[in-house]
Amino acid sequence: MKYNGKIITVMVVICAMFLSLAVYLTYFTLFDAPEVVENKFNKRIREREESILRGAVYDSCGEVLAYSGMEGNRQKRYYPFKERYAHVIGYNSVTYDKSGLESTFNDILVKSDPLENISGFFDMTGEMEKGADLYLTIDNGFTAKAEKLMGRRQGSVVALKPKTGEVVCLYSNPSFDPNEKALEESFKELSQSENAPFLGRATQGLYPPGSTFKIVTAAAALEENIGVSITDEGSTIIDGYVVENYNGKKLGEIDIKQGFAKSSNVMFASYAVQLGEKKMENIIERFGIGEKMDFDIRTSKSLFNYENAMGQTDLAACGIGQGKLLVTPLNMALVAAGIANDGVIMEPYIVEKAMYPSGRQAYKSKPKVWKTAVNEEVAGMVEDMMIECVETGTGTGAKINGITVAGKTGTAENEESDKTHAWFVCYAPAENPEIAICVMQEYAGVTGSSCAPIARDLINYYLNK
Amino acid sequence: MKNDNYIVRPLICILLVVLLGGVLLSLNMGKVNSDTALLLGGMCLTLAVVYALLRFFPLGDHYIFMITAMLGVIGVIMLLRLQTGHGQKQVIWFSVGAGLFLITSIVYRFGKFWNKLNKLYVTGGVMLFLITALFGYSSGGAKSWLRLGGFSFQPSELIKILFILTLAGVFTNEYKKPKEKDVKIKTFYNTKLGRNCAATVVCYTFLLFLLLQRDWGTAVLFFAIYIAYMAVYGEDKRFLLLNGVAAVLVSIMGISFMNHIQVRIETWLRPFQDVAGKGYQITQSLFAIGEGSFTGRGIGAGSPYYIPEVHSDFIFSAICEEMGILGGLAVLMLYFVLVYRAFKISLSTNNEFNKAVAMGIGVMIGVQTFIIIGGVIKFIPLTGITLPFISYGGSSMVVTFLSLGILQGISARRREIEDEI
Numbered sequence: 001m002k003y004n005g006k007i008i009t010v011m012v013v014i015c016a017m018f019l020s021l022a023v024y025l026t027y028f029t030l031f032d033a034p035e036v037v038e039n040k041f042n043k044r045i046r047e048r049e050e051s052i053l054r055g056a057v058y059d060s061c062g063e064v065l066a067y068s069g070m071e072g073n074r075q076k077r078y079y080p081f082k083e084r085y086a087h088v089i090g091y092n093s094v095t096y097d098k099s100g101l102e103s104t105f106n107d108i109l110v111k112s113d114p115l116e117n118i119s120g121f122f123d124m125t126g127e128m129e130k131g132a133d134l135y136l137t138i139d140n141g142f143t144a145k146a147e148k149l150m151g152r153r154q155g156s157v158v159a160l161k162p163k164t165g166e167v168v169c170l171y172s173n174p175s176f177d178p179n180e181k182a183l184e185e186s187f188k189e190l191s192q193s194e195n196a197p198f199l200g201r202a203t204q205g206l207y208p209p210g211s212t213f214k215i216v217t218a219a220a221a222l223e224e225n226i227g228v229s230i231t232d233e234g235s236t237i238i239d240g241y242v243v244e245n246y247n248g249k250k251l252g253e254i255d256i257k258q259g260f261a262k263s264s265n266v267m268f269a270s271y272a273v274q275l276g277e278k279k280m281e282n283i284i285e286r287f288g289i290g291e292k293m294d295f296d297i298r299t300s301k302s303l304f305n306y307e308n309a310m311g312q313t314d315l316a317a318c319g320i321g322q323g324k325l326l327v328t329p330l331n332m333a334l335v336a337a338g339i340a341n342d343g344v345i346m347e348p349y350i351v352e353k354a355m356y357p358s359g360r361q362a363y364k365s366k367p368k369v370w371k372t373a374v375n376e377e378v379a380g381m382v383e384d385m386m387i388e389c390v391e392t393g394t395g396t397g398a399k400i401n402g403i404t405v406a407g408k409t410g411t412a413e414n415e416e417s418d419k420t421h422a423w424f425v426c427y428a429p430a431e432n433p434e435i436a437i438c439v440m441q442e443y444a445g446v447t448g449s450s451c452a453p454i455a456r457d458l459i460n461y462y463l464n465k
Numbered sequence: 466m467k468n469d470n471y472i473v474r475p476l477i478c479i480l481l482v483v484l485l486g487g488v489l490l491s492l493n494m495g496k497v498n499s500d501t502a503l504l505l506g507g508m509c510l511t512l513a514v515v516y517a518l519l520r521f522f523p524l525g526d527h528y529i530f531m532i533t534a535m536l537g538v539i540g541v542i543m544l545l546r547l548q549t550g551h552g553q554k555q556v557i558w559f560s561v562g563a564g565l566f567l568i569t570s571i572v573y574r575f576g577k578f579w580n581k582l583n584k585l586y587v588t589g590g591v592m593l594f595l596i597t598a599l600f601g602y603s604s605g606g607a608k609s610w611l612r613l614g615g616f617s618f619q620p621s622e623l624i625k626i627l628f629i630l631t632l633a634g635v636f637t638n639e640y641k642k643p644k645e646k647d648v649k650i651k652t653f654y655n656t657k658l659g660r661n662c663a664a665t666v667v668c669y670t671f672l673l674f675l676l677l678q679r680d681w682g683t684a685v686l687f688f689a690i691y692i693a694y695m696a697v698y699g700e701d702k703r704f705l706l707l708n709g710v711a712a713v714l715v716s717i718m719g720i721s722f723m724n725h726i727q728v729r730i731e732t733w734l735r736p737f738q739d740v741a742g743k744g745y746q747i748t749q750s751l752f753a754i755g756e757g758s759f760t761g762r763g764i765g766a767g768s769p770y771y772i773p774e775v776h777s778d779f780i781f782s783a784i785c786e787e788m789g790i791l792g793g794l795a796v797l798m799l800y801f802v803l804v805y806r807a808f809k810i811s812l813s814t815n816n817e818f819n820k821a822v823a824m825g826i827g828v829m830i831g832v833q834t835f836i837i838i839g840g841v842i843k844f845i846p847l848t849g850i851t852l853p854f855i856s857y858g859g860s861s862m863v864v865t866f867l868s869l870g871i872l873q874g875i876s877a878r879r880r881e882i883e884d885e886i
Binding site for chain 2: 003004006007008009010011014015017018020021022024025026028029032033034036037039041042043044047
């Protein structure tokens with residue numbers, strides 16, 4: 001009997017162990033579990049989704065861009081336009097998870113109407129519930145046109161309405177077929193391909209903006225009243241760094257408007273140096289470059305990568321869109337849209353609304369101001385320069401009879417010296433901007449001039465629809 | 466009349482669980498065919514018979530078997546749900562175990578020599594370890610399985626009982642006056658220090674074998690049992706301290722040099738860092754428990770098959786997914802009551818040897834439950850060990866029943882003594 005006391009102690013210890021298990025299990029269920037079950041490796045999420053027919057995706061004209069159907073007792077996702085929307089809508093695969101809108105709007109696509117659920121509880125017909133459908137701002141006809149015009153050339157076309165931020169076109173090439181079978185067959189090959197077809201160039205590609213960036217530099221120069229005339233000798237040396245015009249062309253005595261239209265590197269490099277780091281950084285920020293964007297699909301943040309103080313050569317390179325400045329085509333389209341919308345950049349969006357099958361609205365987006373880049377006066381002056389560029393300057397390829405187009409070309413040097421990236425950003429009609437477009441072609445070399453005609457055809461298509 | 470209710474009520478509870486489980490299984494999965502129904506019926510009959518025998522020929526404690534039966538039934542239903550074949554075999558194992566339980570309790574009760582077989586226990590344990598080391602094969606990372614005829618079993622399960630009997634003997638045996646010849650040895654052996662040393666030697670020998678088998682869960686269990694005995698009977702703080710130091714040293718060595726221990730600690734601390742790889746098991750278990758929430762998704766309505774080893778080590782996660790943590794806590798409670806009964810029997814028996822044995826069995830079931838449930842809910846690092854009576858597996862079931870048979874025998878003997886008084 002003399003050991004009973006100690007045996008009781010051992011029993012108390014074991015009691016404490018059991019109690020700790022019970023407490024921890026309850027704690028886990030109350031506080032950790034809600035988060036844990038949302039982990040994307042939890043296969044039950046997919047299982048739950050399978051029990052609701054995934055919502056379809058429509059373009060702005062009501063055309064079906066993606067839909068789900070049953071194949072046996074399994075759901076299958078169909079993308080009738082294959083490559084065209086692989087970076088916007090993305091894919092929904094059992095093996096490779098989800099991308100694009102399929103990923104960001106997953107919750108809405110697989111959510112059935114909560115009101116329907118109440119009545120559905122008594123419904124014994126066993127009909128499958130449906131998730132909400134997405135209605136996009138994307139215009140399928142426009143995108144088809146862009147796809148055709150780009151042909152085999154790598155790059156992207158971004159088009160949006162400057163007044164609201166509705167994205168009309170977000171096309172990237174090369175692309176891939178997001179349909180399950182095609183994806184499964186070629187996923188490995190695609191992910192290893194040098195052309196990086198999984199990279200949605202329009203929103204995630206990062207490129208030096210080249211001369212299109214002069215829109216930003218010009219805006220800053222006009223704000224600061226330093227946009228004076230200069231004599232352009234074709235090249236200039238800033239702190240030992242040679243800034244040269246395209247092909248070393250001498251432009252002679254020019255004012256800012258001519259310098260912009262003819263894309264004088266000499267002029268804008270010197271403006272940037274005069275503006276200094278603070279003011280350049282400030283204008284770049286106001287145009288949303290390097291800023292986080294709350295977009296409907298994943299975007300890369302444009303980079304303004306100067307860790308140390310910028311030297312004069314850095315400033316000069318930055319002023320003409322070279323150096324460590326990297327932007328996405330979407331970002332450049334927004335720069336044009338900002339000028340078009342009197343200096344105010346609207347937040348871009350792709351999803352207009354989501355509707356339950358019953359017709360009840362599940363989601364609705366509203367136009368929102370994203371950034372105020374410059375004031376109306378400066379925006380107006382930049383607009384004049386952009387019109388001049390299309391009328392008489394480097395952007396004549398985009399000239400349209402009867403429509404005033406405002407635009408800016410760009411040729412960006414990159415790691416491959418002989419193959420520059422080609423850019424063209426524009427909007428039209430200048431008096432009452434309906435659409436802002438950014439056409440970008442990778443490693444286009446001297447054929448860069450093809451960007452402006454693509455934009456021209458797209459404007460024609462859009463305004464004459 | 467009141468007394469009759471008292472007898473029948475637990476049986477009705479168990480029958481209800483079987484019925485409910487069976488109905489849910491057939492509704493949700495269409496799984497219960499006539500074979501399974503027959504097996505479940507047979508299981509109910511077996512446990513009713515065993516229970517009746519225990520009642521009407523007073524064979525001791527009435528609770529132990531009822532608790533065990535409830536656990537067994539929950540296990541069988543869960544296994545039927547996971548894999549019909551496993552569930553059916555488990556019914557057979559359960560019946561075999563129940564029979565063995567009855568026999569053991571009677572044999573143990575009437576044998577008066579259990580405390581005199583110390584040498585046999587130790588030799589038996591070492592022999593079993595040696596045989597495993599020579600002829601055993603690996604499964605689930607531990608080379609701890611023996612194949613005999615068509616059956617596979619883990620000798621370490623049986624050694625658990627031998628270990629408890631040995632330690633109980635070492636600490637409680639009174640020796641008669643030693644013969645002249647080896648007076649010194651016997652005297653030393655009879656002192657506290659001598660006993661402590663003997664227990665330590667036995668324990669560390671066994672631990673060495675277990676570590677060679679890489680059966681860490683069982684090793685921890687053995688160590689816990691040993692520590693419990695030392696705490697109660699050792700009466701020497703220095704030994705506890707030394708063991709503490711040894712445990713810390715071994716842990717540090719393990720963490721710094723053994724890769725698979727590092728992995729276990731890592732997946733315990735940060736399971737979601739490598740969900741697809743190292744953390745797969747534990748995260749699947751946590752997903753299941755998390756999805757089950759409080760009330761569970763319903764038997765047959767969850768997806769426990771995503772969890773690896775769900776029928777053995779991880780069965781508790783499956784229970785939590787489908788019956789909720791309320792079901793899980795109920796299971797925990799059943800184990801707790803079982804452990805409590807073991808301690809209660811230990812406290813109320815007069816025979817010192819039996820007292821020690823009963824305590825050992827209580828500690829064994831308690832700690833084993835803690836190690837595996839704590840492991841699958843990520844409370845402690847995961848070590849593979851079975852959940853007694855619920856996990857699929859013959860040797861675990863049979864041996865745990867064996868130990869409870871001993872407990873039952875002790876409880877019956879206690880009654881006799883009480884009657885005599």
